[in-house]
Amino acid sequence: MPAPVKPPRTLYDKIWDDHVVEEKKDGLALIYIDRHLVHEVTSPQAFEGLRTASRQVRRPDCTLATVDHNVPTSSRKNFSNVEAFIDEPDSRAQCVALEENVKEFGLTYFGMTDKRQGIVHIIGPEQGFTLPGITCVCGDSHTSTHGAFGSLAFGIGTSEVEHVLATQTLLQKKSKNMRITVDGELIEGVTSKDVVLHIIGVIGTAGGTGAVIEYAGSVIRSLSMEARMSICNMSIEAGARAGMIAPDEITFAYLRNRPLSPKGETWDRAVTYWQTLKTDPDAKFDIEVNIPASDIIPTVTWGTSPQDVAPITGVVPDPSTIEDPVKRASVTRSLNYMGLTPNTPMQDIKIDKVFIGSCMNSRIEDLRSAVKIVLAAGPEAKVTPGILAMIVPGSGLIKKQAETEGLDVVFKRAGFDWREAGCSMCLGMNPDQLSPGERCASTSNRNFEGRQGAGGRTHLVSPAMAAAAAMTGKLTDVRKFLGATAEANIAAGPKLKLTSAFDFMDDPVLPSPDPIQSTTPSTGGTNLPPSEAPSSVEKFIVLKGITAPLHIENVDTDMIIPKQFLKTLKRTGLSNALFYNFRFDPTTGAKTDFVLNREPYTQAKILVCTGKNFGCGSSREHAPWSLNDFGIRCVIAPSFADIFRNNSMQNGMLPVAVPQEDCMVLAQDAEAGLELEVDLEKQEIRRPNGMPSISFTIDPFRRHCLLNGLDDIALTLQDVDSIEVFEHRRSELWPWLDGFGYKAGKIPVAAKRAPKKMDW
Incomplete structure (x- = not known):
């Protein structure tokens, strides 16, 4: 019999299908991660989790680490070591911790004396670590940058960083398909940055929520790879899980001969596969947006959200003309x-x-x-x-x-x-x-x-x-x-010399090391995990308590916890940082009249926000950590940013999305000082004084995990046989994804937890 004909698929559909290790119930799937980028801010707690559980990094060959967020950008002429060069104690501690962690777990690392050190989303493409058709993650929301190569790339929280290090997989629910088409010819002076700012201005910072965006059209196809990366970089600012552009000859020319790109016959084989990575002509998108280039x-x-845009020839908006309060x-x-x-x-x-x-x-x-x-x-x-x-x-x-x-x-x-x-x-x-x-x-x-x-x-x-x-x-x-x-x-000015990036890449690479094999025994996969699986996650069943009202739209992660509090090696001790810029006067440090500073809301266990898109912005897990530390284990809002919702549930917290009018009603209860009761088992919010309750829904798998306090890593390691089968098939189909080792510029490996020493 002939093989069944597959229905038309989008680029996102194809990459997703190629990476499913195991289908779960309720639309959840265990997907394999091909590339993992690590930096100093979102990784310390992940490595500590591995250490505590005596777990190894499953695929060191698919992981690349660097320092970028904390490092000073002043001259390094007198640099001797991190301890002496970085003055701020917390910044220094995070950088030192990463150096210690890459040594212990045997990871490739670009440190501050390495000429290849740089911003994590710059060095991945630069080195050819980023390739078409891959899944790529990092504890940073702008991982969407790598989607410019026709990859599925997205930011994750620290718990998920630990999950990838331990299992090379993630539990994910497939997103919707969204296409944004920009056709026409850009006018003089308009760049890719203007294009993506205009797009976000049109669809808003929640326009792509729950979706992966594919950028298409004549304008996108005409862009260089660097310009495409800029477009995909800000996908998260549009609320999307990821952004993608189908690979083409421009992509292949950029990647050819990069240090970590495939070579020789393997290159030819890779390009043959990459050429299939495009949306089929009759594939359907859940959301379509068309933007004329002439509009840009x-x-x-002008404001404090990426959607607050204006043409440079325009004016600052007048809020008195806006009807929505x-x-x-x-x-x-x-x-x-x-x-x-x-x-x-x-x-x-x-x-x-x-x-x-x-x-x-x-x-x-x-x-x-x-x-x-x-x-x-x-x-x-x-x-x-x-x-x-x-x-x-x-x-x-x-x-x-x-x-x-x-x-x-x-x-x-x-x-x-x-x-x-x-x-x-x-x-x-x-x-x-x-x-x-x-x-x-x-x-x-x-x-x-x-x-x-x-x-x-x-x-x-x-x-x-x-x-x-x-x-x-x-x-x-x-x-x-x-x-x-x-x-x-x-x-009339100085004659600049035009060079090629390849003139500066002279670092040889070695064949891939043998991947570290998991020593965790398999217990077989199940669609609904056993409730007694080992875990440190607190159960969430019924939560009753004081509820704090908040009337702000697009509450971003920088609002929830400012960046100065990200310099921590722990998951705790962040209660005072919660909404810090709202709770404390920036000049005097005195407490303000913000709701969480007022009684009875200082004891709040629930937060109800009447504005949409709560938790937008960064993938930093510090936002739910600070809420949890304060005592707030449930946030109710009309909608949530995808990463914040995932991060909350990883920490035993419950994000509840209900219609905005219901949030308004619940906020009125909160303002009256009344307690609410959130029942996850019955999926309802019970109001006091006999007032009608409000129903909500949560994915059954996530609901089961929260009710039983289950740890994603422990659950995934029950499916290690499925992961190994997938890895074997992956090596046969896409051998260029098994990674390479660098010969120079790497911290010497002292693989304390590796079963055998790796020669780099």
Whole structure:
């Protein structure tokens, strides 16, 4: 009999199907993870969990680690070691912990003396660690960047980081399919950053919730790989689980001869497979969005959410024209924080700092784009006096390439500060920060309150727009630096040397080491796990207590816990950090009148939020940890960001989504000081005084795990036979995914827990 014909599938469908280890009930599946990137902020608790449970890293060959979030970007000429170089104790502790962990567990690591060190989402593609058709995860929400290669790439929380290290798999529910098509021709001055900001402005920060976005259309196909990475990077800002672009000849040309790309006949075999990774003509999408390229002009944000965008020729919005009271309150709060007056022209907004960097815009093409504007301003043009303008390359290799091309000379001559590789001012976990009230034109991906420093104000722009702002001292239409005069200035300027990234990649690789085999005995897979499976997760059955009301839309993870509290090696001790910028005056440190500072809400066990999209932003698990530490084990809201919902349930907490009108009713109960009772078994919220209860639904598998306090890792290790069968098939079909070892630039392995020593 002929094989059954498969129905038309999307790119996401194909990659998902290729990675299912085992189907569970209720739409949940155990999927295999091909590539795992690790950094210092979201990994310490994961490694500690492995250590406590005497577990190994299952696939060291598929894991790559670096330091990026905490590291200073000042000169490293006098660098001797991490302990001496990093002044901040908490930052130093996280970096030292990662060095110790990669030594103990035998992982490839790019440290601060390695020229390949850089932002985790820069070095993956740069090295060819990122490939089409793979699943790729990292404890960082902007892992969506890697989807530009036609991979399924998404951010995960620390508990899931531990899960991947231990099992090389994740329990996931398949997302919806969403396609955003951008057709037409972009006008002069519009870049990929403007395209994605415009997209988010159209669909909102919750527009992609529950979906994986495939970007398509003539505009997307015409973009370089670096520009495609910028598009996919901000998928999480649109609420999506991931963003993807089908691989093509542009993708293959970028990857050919990268250090970790397949070589020879294996390359040919890989390309043959990669060419199948495209959506079938008749495949159906759950959501379709079409955007004309002609609608997009250079774009800038005005508020504290990536959806708060305006054309550079536009004005600051007026909240009095907004009917929805929650949305109107959010816009008013944003404008108050940003220090902006409604109807102010965007080009009248003066700035204090410029930041060109981050995993969004720190690649060589971004730096070239900014240099072009600096040269176009004229041979004597300088950064506006009083403005600090920083250039932070995304990796040591990009820095070296830019210096070879002479870009650094142009920047420094104009008054820009040329830095070392790192995340830098994107989130300000290192010394690169805004002071309270300072305004920044930033090429990063988030403009949340306090994101770049407590009280700092962020406007998201493209690298070219950032450079223009540096030269004029205010937000500026980059098109003013284009045209005949600009071309003449560029032609009269220094002749820059154009180089190739491959000129700077001379590190040899060795064949893949043997993967570490699990020593955990298999007990066979079951669709519903036994309730006595070993676990440290607290059960959630019925929760009754004081409920705190919150009337804010798009409560992001930076609101829930500011970045200065991410510098911890533990999962506890974060109760005081919860909503810190709301609960404490930034100047005096005194307690405010915020709801969680008022009685009886200081004893709240439940939080009800009337605004949509609770927990948007980062994949940091610190957000649910801080809620849990405070005593809040249940959050009720109209909708949740996917990563926050997953992270909550990993910690025995219950996110309950009910219609907004029900949230309003429950908030009224809370404001009256009444207790609510959340019953997970019956899936209902019971109100006091005989008032009608409100029903909700939770995935049956997750409900079962919460009711019994089950640990995902322990459950998965019951299916180790299925994982081994999958790995054997994977090696036969896609041998290029079994990983490589680096010959140089790696911390020597002292594999204390490995069954045998690996020779790198």
